[in-house]
Amino acid sequence: MAHKEFGIEVIKARSIAGVVALTSRTFILQIIAFVATIFLTIFLTPEVFGLFYVVSAIISFLGYFSDVGLAAALIQKKEKLTREDLVTTFTIQQILVGSAVIIALAGSTTIGGWYGLDDSGIWLLRVLAIAFFISSLKTIPSILLERELAFSTLIIPQILETIGFYSTAIFLAWLGFGVTSFTWAVAVRAIVGFVAMYIVAPWKPGFGISREVAKHLMRYGIPFQLNSFLALIKDDLLTVFLGRALPLSHIGYIGWAKKWAEVPLRLIMDSVIRVTFPAFSRLQHDKERLRLAIEKTLFGLSVTIFPITIAMIIAIKPLIAIIPRYGKWEPAVFSFYLFAVASAIASLSTPLTNALNALGFIKTTLKLMILWTLLTWVLTVSLLPILGFNGVAFSLLLITSTLILVVILTQRAVPFSFLTCVQIPFIGSIGQVMLSFGIIMFFGSSLPNTIVAVITGGILFGGIVWVFEREKLRALTSNLSTLWKR
Secondary structure, eight states: OOOOOOOHHHHHHHHHHHHHHHHHHHHHHHHHHHHHHHHHHHHSOHHHHHHHHHHHHHHHHHHTTSOTTHHHHHHHOSSOOOHHHHHHHHHHHHHHHHHHHHHHHHTHHHHHHHTTOOHHHHHHHHHHHHHHHHHHTTHHHHHHHHHTTOHHHHHHHHHHHHHHHHHHHHHHHHTTOTHHHHHHHHHHHHHHHHHHHHHHSOOOOOOOOOHHHHHHHHHHHHHHHHHHHHHIIIIIHHHHHHHHHSOHHHHHHHHHHHHHHTHHIIIIIHHHHHHHHHHHHHTTTOHHHHHHHHHHHHHHHHHHHHHHHHHHHHHHHHHHHHSTTOGGGGGGHHHHHHHHHHHHHHHHHHHHHHHHHHTTOHHHHHHHHHHHHHHHHHHHHHHHHHHTTHHHHHHHHHHGGGHHHHHHHHHHHSOOOHHHHHHHHHHHHHHHHHHHHHHHHHHOSOHHHHHHHHHHHHHHHHHHHHHHSHHHHHHHHHHHHHHHHO
C-alpha cells in the first residue's frame, strides 16, 4: 500500500470521516463491551477480575519495550514512506517483541509464584504473551491505514476481535471456567484480529535493517517511546505494584471503577485521539488550520464527554441496586466518582499533548510525562494508607490539575483559545448537575426518578450549549451529518 500525498481539504474530510467512522463503530463496540462487562462482573468475582487486571498490566509492561516509538515516527514522518522504512521498523519491532515474549514465557512460573497465581493464572499470563506477539504483526498494516487516515477500514479488525473476545469470555464464564474464560478469549481475540487485519490491509512482511532509516526514525521514536515508558511506570507498573500491596479483590474494585468511569473516553475520546495525531501531523506546516483543528477537537470533546460523565455519576448507584448479584461492586462506587471526574478533565489534555507530539515537541511531552509519573507514584503511595484502594482514584483526580500547564505549553506552540472551547460546556455541566441532583433530592433516588433526572439534566445541558454556541454546534453536526450519509 503506497502512501499518498493529499491536500488540506482531503485531510479535513478524512479526519472528520475518521472520527465519524471510529465513533459510530466504537459506539457499537462499547455497547457490546458494556453488556459483556455486566455479565462478566456478574459471573466472576472481584478476585478474578483483579487477577486479569494485574496480569494484563504485566504484559503491557513488556509491550512498552517492543516498539521504541518507530510506529509513531512513521505516522509523524513528513516524507513518503518507503519499503525500506517499513521493513526496518518491522524487523526491529519483531526482535524486541520476540525478546519480551521469551522473557515472559520463561519467567511465567516465577511471576506466578510472586503473585500467588494458580495454574490457570499462569496460563493466562502465557497466552497473553503469545497474543502480544501475534498482535505486533499487525503494526505495519495499521500504520499504513493511519497514514492514509483510512479509519473506516482500520476499525474492521477491532470490531471482529472485540466480538470474538467477549463472546468467548461470557460463554466460558457462564459455564464456570473462571480465569480460564479470559485465557481462551485472549487467544481468540489475537487470532481473529491478525487474520482480519491482513485481509483488509495486505502487506508482505520482510526482514532487514537500514542503519540510516533506523537512525532517522529513532531520532523521533526514542523520545516518543520514553513517553510511553513513563506511562508504563505511571499506570501499568503501578498496577503491578498494587497487585502486591492490596488484596486482589481491591484491585478488582479499582479495575471495575476505572473501566466504567472511562466509558466516555473509550466511547468518544479514543476515536478522536486516534485521528488527531496523524491529522495534526499532516497539518503541522499550517499553524492556523492546526489552531482551528485543536479548538474544534476540544469543543467536540467537552460537549460530549461532560454530559455523559455526569449522567453516569447520577445513574451508577441505582443501576447497581437493580442488577442481580451486582451489590458486590458497591464498595467501588466512590472510586468510580473520582475516576469519572478525573477522566473528564484528562480528556482535554490528551489532544493537546497530541498536538505537541505532531509538531515535534516530543521533549516537552516527555517532561510532562515525567511530572505525571512522579506525582502518580508519590500521591498514590502516600494516600493508600489513608484512603485504601480509593487513594488510587483520588491521586489521579489531583493530578488532573496539571491541565493548566498543558494548555500553557501548547499555546506557546500554537496560539489558541482554551476557554472559548470549554467554558459554555462547563457552565452547561453545572446546570445539569444542579437540576439532576435537585430532582433526585426532591423526589427520591428510585430508578424511574433517576432516569427522569438524567434525561432532564441532559436536555438542560443541550439547551445551554445551543443558546450560547449555536454556530459551533451547527458546524459540528453539519459535518458529522454529511459524512455519516456518505
